[in-house]
Amino acid sequence: MEFRIRAYRFNPEADKKPYYKEYTVEDFPGMTVLNALMKVKAESDGTLSFRRSCRSAICGSCAMKINGITKLACKTQVGPEIDKFGIINVEPLANMPVIRDLIVDQENFFNKIKEIKPYLLGQREDEAYEAFHVLQEGEKINQPLYYKSEFQNLTGNNDTPNCILCECCYSECGGVVGNPKYLGPAALAKLYRYSEDPRDNDRNGSRLVNGSKPEGIWDCVHCQSCEEFCPKGISPVKSIVKLHEKAVKNSITFSAGSKHVVSIAKSIGETGRLDEIKVAFESGGITGLISDLPVAFGAGLKGKIPPLRHKLIKDMEDIRLAYKELDLEDKL
Amino acid sequence: MITYAYYPGCVAQESGKELDNSVKFIANKLGVNLIPMPEASCCGGGVIDGFDKNLKLFINGRTLALAEKEGLDILTICNTCTLTLSEVNEELINNPRSLEKTNGYLAKIGLRYSGKVKVKHILYAVRDDIGFDKLKEKAVKSLKGLNIAPFYGCHILRPSSVVKFDDVENPRGFEELIKALGGEPVSYARRINCCGFQTILVNEATSTSLAGNAIYEAQQKNADVMVTPCPLCHLSLDTYQTVAAKSINQKLSLPILHLPQLIGIALGGDYAEMGFSRHNISLRSVMAKIRQNEI
Secondary structure, three states, X not given: OEEEEEEEEOOOOOXXXXXXXXXXXXXXXXXXXXXXXXXXXXXXXXXXOOOOOOOOOOOOOOEEEEOOXXXXXXXXXXXXXXXXXXXXXXXXXXXXXXXXXOEEOOHHHHHXXXXXXXXXXXXXXXXXXXXXOOOOOOOOOOOOOOOHHHHHHOOOOOOHHHOOOOOHHHHXXXXXXXXXXXXXXXXXXXXXXXXXXXXXXXOOOHHHHHHOOXXXXXXXXXXXXXXXXXXXXXOHHHHHHHHHHHHHHXXXXXXXXXXXXXXXXXXXXXXXXXXXXHHHHHHHHHHHHHHHHHHHHHHXXXXXXXXXOOOOOOOHHHHHHHHHHOOOHHHO | OEEEEEEOOOHHHOOOHHHHHHHHHHHHHOOEEEEEOOXXXXXXXXXXXXXXXXXXXXXXXXXXXXXXXXXXXXXXXXXXXXXXXXXXXXXXHXXXXXXXXXXXXXXXXXXXXXXXXXXXXXXHHHHHHHOHHHHHHHOOOOOOOOEEEEOOOOXXXXXXXXXXXXXXXXXXXXXXXXXXXXXXXXXXXXXHXXXXXXXXXXXXXXXXXXXXXXXXXXXXXXOOEEEEOOHHHHHHHHHOHHHHHHHHOOOOOOOEEEXXXXXXXXXXXXXXXXXXXXXXXXXXXXXXXXXXXHO
């Protein structure tokens, strides 16, 4: 079967603006999009540029937009894409500047990974003897010892360390679209992985405090795209939510995002409902309220004013009991 | 007669009452029985697990158990309520420890959950339970010639391991519904993107630029109106549209309808009944276009 590939082309040194070029390719059973691109490069157009290496979904080089969704070209078969879309449309990753054709500049992405300190901080005192030193003659290397349960706690879920840094999540992230400075799902999932590591010596909670600053964990828009489109089955958004919970439990609640979450929990604990006005006030404070005034005024003119006092839901004592059972009353 | 336990969520009962009213109107026209759930609490707005994961299980487990007691499935009209209830449902069905813990709490309030309830969003309840044929049969007003941009939002599509209504990469349910009503679905890429609502009170610029991008693209594709199945998306897209325009530095003026309002109009509801006056962006152009079909 012959099919069409429509590829995004852009060489900033020669082209004034990006354009698309179509190629016709003959497929073979099980052909991947990467196979097809390599065939185009070998047989029709040697100038088509893209990253690739392992062809086994482990190096993360060949991530690109395929028919609008970010995927690994080596893990995506041509057949189902053609069945669904009738064409293979390939474009570079979103949220990153294009260097040439399907190759993007990854510098920002990796700077964000570096920003969360993707290494173990300090040393545990009881492991001081394991400090790096030149081995004496006859001295054995001390291997750190983990109990199985502790090792599972390393990540909270068993998959976060499987990240191959392919940038699929980053390309699909709604938060990065809205704010290019937002750290993004891959870096924040790593932040979670290190904050849970029993070997990490983060005594003053610096990971959670730094993560709670603007452009950090509270800027996640919960669009679920990172989980949906991760080719390795990782859920960065779930890691981010666990960081939220960890921050709130440790009373690191200086950010608007944490105030927002606590306020919603408080509202439900009081009436069983979400009090829109109170949550808006408690999340943004006075400045937030003032900046929202024109919006609130406009909505008010249309009669969209939520009630100032909320009726309790029926059997409200059930909800109060849930808070009591979970020992959450003091957090409200 | 199809009967659901009706879970409208908080916004549709407060600032978005026009949504609740439209749902009740179309349920009546389509012969669907909605049983109110006065005991049901807020689902937690999609962020409650950032406060306490078990609290999310307990309060939503309670809502599921209330529906199970009546032997009914839950009908939702908000994407975020749909995802939250579905997530908790999946967790309780697949994780015996979570179920045991939640049932421990539920026992104290005279309830029990065994995992029998299905959570259905109204878009897919219309497609799967009521059927487009019935919709066509009951429609009295044609939406012919109206270019309608469907805005799915996130939480009825993703994660597809939990909300399994449609093809997450290329969903068709919304377009099929628009076609069933005689409208013309507008094809645009951002129909499956995020409206940004979850951070609207945290980082307004980030949040509103997402809504702005989607509206701008739909406008460029000559949409007459954008329709959303979620009241939270509606707040971002309609109530905050002027802010969104500033965020992306573009002129935006696209009317935004709740999905049940669109269905309601086709089923013969009048504009006042559907709450057309309660929108920030005027719906006059939409009404004029529909009127053309009547002449």
